[in-house]
Amino acid sequence: MAVAIKMKLNEKLYLRDPQETKLGRNIIQHSIMMIDAMGFEDFTFKKLAERIESTEASIYRYFENKHRLLLFLLSWYWEWVKYCIDLKILNIEDPARRLKIALETLVEAAHRDDPNTDHVNEAVLHRIVIAESAKGYYTKQVDEENRQGLFLTYKALCRTIQAIIEEINPQFPYPRALSSTLLEMAKSHVYFSEHLPSLTDISFKSGNSEEQVQRLLIDFAFGLLKSDQFAKQTENGQSNTL
Numbered sequence: 001m002a003v004a005i006k007m008k009l010n011e012k013l014y015l016r017d018p019q020e021t022k023l024g025r026n027i028i029q030h031s032i033m034m035i036d037a038m039g040f041e042d043f044t045f046k047k048l049a050e051r052i053e054s055t056e057a058s059i060y061r062y063f064e065n066k067h068r069l070l071l072f073l074l075s076w077y078w079e080w081v082k083y084c085i086d087l088k089i090l091n092i093e094d095p096a097r098r099l100k101i102a103l104e105t106l107v108e109a110a111h112r113d114d115p116n117t118d119h120v121n122e123a124v125l126h127r128i129v130i131a132e133s134a135k136g137y138y139t140k141q142v143d144e145e146n147r148q149g150l151f152l153t154y155k156a157l158c159r160t161i162q163a164i165i166e167e168i169n170p171q172f173p174y175p176r177a178l179s180s181t182l183l184e185m186a187k188s189h190v191y192f193s194e195h196l197p198s199l200t201d202i203s204f205k206s207g208n209s210e211e212q213v214q215r216l217l218i219d220f221a222f223g224l225l226k227s228d229q230f231a232k233q234t235e236n237g238q239s240n241t242l
Contacts, residue, residue: 028076035128043066045063075150076153077126078154078157082160085102095167103217103218104214130187130190158179159179165179178224182221190204
């Protein structure tokens, strides 16, 4: 039986928290399915109101516009992924093991619908994250929305990965860049494999793209961390690697 899991998100994302009412959860559930099916450009509150047999006015009581709804969905997804990672690495002391688990979970959580969130299909929402997330922050209002804290969940997930990277190699000069790059790679290479295959080494047709992306992230992360430590040790006249 599904249980109610509520993600704590910035209150400025919405006018009324849709997670707290049946209508609100209905808005979230069907907006995910509709944006996935038709794309964000063609999605409208009018079409959503018709789908859920309600009114546009009722939807506007929850969200100022469809851009804020998209930011809410993206924030919910990243908060969910962070929740999954935090659970899995909770009692793991070895930072290298934690990073491997975190990267595996980053991909794994994206490909499965969790039955404990009955109003959100995570696998479908992941497709929206891949296809539409850039529209959330590549906008003219990004600086103002950033000041309002509308990207805090994505930043928090980045900081989780960043902190582990810094434990593994405290001297690594680019922990934030590596963290955000890994998150972007996790979604972009899935998209590339399906639509622009010449841009990636991940093979969508092979049927095991999830495992391939996990391997890509792990090899990329640890390869950089090892090579950086090796370079610093070489400078100091040492020869050991991680």
